[in-house]
Amino acid sequence: MVRPNNQLPENLPQLQNLIKRDPESYTDEFHTQYEHFLSLLEIFALNPSEENKSLDETVMFIAQVAQCYPQVCLQFPKHLTDLLRNSATVLDPAMRNCFVKALILLRNKNLVPALDILELFFHLLRCQDKNLRTFLQTHIITDIKNMNAKHKDMKLNSSLQNFMYGMLRDANPKAAKMSVDIMIDLYKKNIWNDTKTVNVIANVGCFSPITKVLVTSLKFFLGHDDEDEANSDSESENEVDLKGALMQNRVNKKTKKRQKQLQQIKKQAIKAQKKKKNAPAFNFSGIHLIHNPQGMAEALFKQLQSTNDRFEVKIMHLDVISRLIGIHELFLFGYYPYITRFLQPHQRLVTRVLQFAAQASHPLVPGDIIEPILKTIANNFITERNSSDVMAIGLNATREICMRCPLAMGEDLLQDLAMYKAYKEKSVMMAARSLISLYREQLPALLHKKDRGRPTEAQAERKVLAYGERDVQDTVLGAEALLKNSKTIDIDTDGDDSDSNDGEWVDVQHSDGEGAADSDDDDDNDDDDDDEEEEADGTDEEDDEDDGESDEGIASEGAELTEVEKKEKAKLKILNQKEAAQELALTRIFTDEDFKRINAANLKKTVTNARKRPLETERSDFVKLNNIEMIYKKRKHDKETRLETVQAGRQDRERFGWKDGRVNENCSKTNKEKRKTKNFGMLRHKARSKVKKSFRDKQMAMRKHLLHQKKMK
Known part of the structure; x- marks a missing residue:
């Protein structure tokens, strides 16, 4: 080289x-x-x-x-x-x-x-x-x-x-x-999305003496729901308009720059389409991965009580503690009296404080602990001395708390709040009715009889849970809907046939005369089943003493026994349906069509003439602030009302635009009016008169004016 x-x-x-x-x-x-x-x-x-x-x-x-x-x-x-x-x-x-x-x-x-x-x-x-x-x-x-x-x-x-x-x-x-x-x-x-990282941030960062480290760690556990929603909104706003770009390219002049821009838009559209097809990734938030949430909540509450930081930092503490209590169902009874101090309508960020109170409620908290919060909200917010917005926010917050801990509400307080269902302001009225709808589903016995509404099948099947009781399901809810019009079911029969038919499909078809297959669909066949069961029960319980009874005695007791027996037979029928549905769920793999039928049947149970859609009572991990601040209020200046006022103003008007003050339209205009339509070049020499006068020019003009007045005298 x-x-x-x-x-x-x-x-x-x-x-x-x-x-x-x-x-x-x-x-x-x-x-x-x-x-x-x-x-x-x-x-x-x-x-x-x-x-x-x-x-x-x-x-x-x-x-x-x-x-x-x-x-x-x-x-x-x-x-x-x-x-x-x-x-x-x-x-x-x-x-x-x-x-x-x-x-x-x-x-x-x-x-x-x-x-x-x-x-x-x-x-x-x-x-x-x-x-x-x-x-x-x-x-x-x-x-x-x-x-x-x-x-x-x-x-x-x-x-x-x-x-x-x-x-x-x-x-x-x-x-x-x-x-x-x-x-x-x-x-x-x-x-580094492991539990080790999360717990180090929880144990070290959230208790750091450096305020910036403390705030950053607390923000990490507060999640990023708002940011995600903002990002989704921004993505929806920045969607690629491929059709508009193709139309512009067809109409406008063909240039290299526009062709290049069109190619870039096509690439972005293809990338966005691929992104939509990808399955969404779900990750646990950091607050779910904490090893000792009870200890962390207690330590944060102790730090909150002794801190002298700004109010925004205290709000972050309250938020993290409430999320820990609600997600992990912790017991921190000192938190509720502390948060009660901030429940005032004039308090800064009071809706956030109400949100924390709802987040810290869960079914395992005794009702006596949360009841003072509900009474404080009722006394400070839900009173007629406050505005309708404040009252509606108080009712919404009460509903969110009771949704997570329904046993906290007392009967007297609930009936008092239910009286706002006929309030003159629609925002308060709708908030009160939402609270009534909640307790119609959860604890209808606490409501007044006229507020309970027409009972539905779902309400009849729902069991009122006591404190600490869990509703454990042993089958698929609504699987009874699959028993209707079903021709086969996998069951175990008693006796010797169980060995021969084990693991095989057994036909349960019946002839038209028996009427057992269509017992769920036709109400007329229920009477036949009841008669057969009554005869079977009668043969089992007959004694020698009953043979001598007269037909008149039987006829007199028949009317009383039929009502009782009908209730018992209805209960037996429900129990048999549940057992058959449980057996069906254990021996059969449900398809998508089966689940569609189950969902339709469950939805049908919740629908009545009084309510067009079912009430959403599922408890989520986080309380949305919009659920508390949601106030029904008709806007005074929405688009429709503004268009109405514009159209009303155009009536009885000769023409649009500015009218001059001439009596005769054919007469000439003044020089001032003509100046508005002239070219600026013709008026350039007059524009200099607008320049601010100097003090010397003002003196000379004043002297000239005084001399002129003196001469006139």
Whole structure:
């Protein structure tokens, strides 16, 4: 290879290019540069606060070609790391950035162990250089993500996590804040989404003496529901309008720029279509992965009572504690009297406080603990001395609390609140009716008889649960609907036939005369079944003494026995249906059509003439603030009313626009009116008169005016 005829030691970019092409031919030149680097490094170590451009260029040159001479550059990373460890805070910012970039280049070429470099970068987070800290944060997250791209390196992750957990307790607030930000970012990217990371943030970050670390950790456990909704809204707003782009391209002039834009829009549309087809990823929020939620809730409540931070930080504490109590069904009885102090209509962020009270309610909390909160809301919000909006918010909050803990409401208080169903303001009336609808489903006995409404099949089947009782289902709800018009069912028969028919489908078809197959569909056949069962019961219970009874005695008791027996037979029929449905669920795999029939039957049970749709009473993990702030209020200036006023104003009007004051339309206009239609060039000389007069001009004009008045006298 022909060597260039120039001074290579002074032209490092050209030497770098030549070394990458042929490393063996330029070994001597590289050795020279490396010795030059060592000498410059010794000089720089004497005064590290000054910038040395020659060292900067040499370091970047060696970092670029270090993979060509790995044996020579074996100690090169150690020189840089030792300098950064010992003098990181006093180094010149430009030189510090140079050394960091050189180490990142070596890390990308796998010439430096990842653990050593990342530990060094965590130490550099203490430096008073915001740009450097941001750069290091981005690199740390990207490097850890790339290391776990193909498979997770558990050993490396464990070492880095242990080191980072120590950084959370660092006395430097900026280093601790950056560490918790990195951990949260890695959790969101599903890289460190294990319980170890979550519990370290819970046990260390949420109790940090540094306020910024504390707030960041609390925000992590508050979830990101609002952000997700905002992102979904922004995505819906930024949807690609492919049809509009195609129409524009068809109508407008064909240019290269527009063709390129159309191709980009097509690519975006294809990408958005693929994204919609992908299955959504569901991840547990961090608050579900806490090992000791009871201990954390108690410690946070103790910290809340002794803190002197701002009100917004206290609100975060209340939110996290309420979510812990509601999701994990904890017992923290001191929380409810504490939150009662903030339940005032004039309190700042009072709707959020009401939301926390609802989130902290669950069925295992005794009703005596939550009842003072309901009474406080009733006394402070649901009174006629307040506005209708305040009353509606109080009723909505009461409904959300009672939805999660229905036993907290007393009978007297509920009947008093139900009287607002006929209130003059529609927002209060609808909020009260929603509370009545809730207790129609949960505990109709607490309502007044006229407020219970017409009972439905679902209400009749629902069992009123006592405190701490669970409704455990042993079959698929609504599977009785599959017994109608069913021809086969897999059952075990008694006797010898059970062995022969074990595991086989047994026909239960019946002839028209028996009327047993269609007993669920036709009400007339129920009477036949009842008669047969009555005869069977009568034969079993007959004695010799009953043979002598007269027909008149039987006829007199027949009317009384039939009503009782009908109720008993109806109960037996329901029990038989449930047993058959349970047997069907155990011996048959339901299809999608079967589940559709089950859902339709369950929905039919909840629908009555009084309510067109079923009430949603399922308890979710989080209480939506919109459920409390939801006030029915007709807007005074919505689009329809504004259009009505506009149309009304146009009536009896001759023409639109400004009318001049001329009596005769054919007469000439004034010069002032004509000036509005003239070109500006014709009026440019008159525009100067609008310039503000000087004090001397005002004096002269005043003097002239006074002289004129004197002459007139």
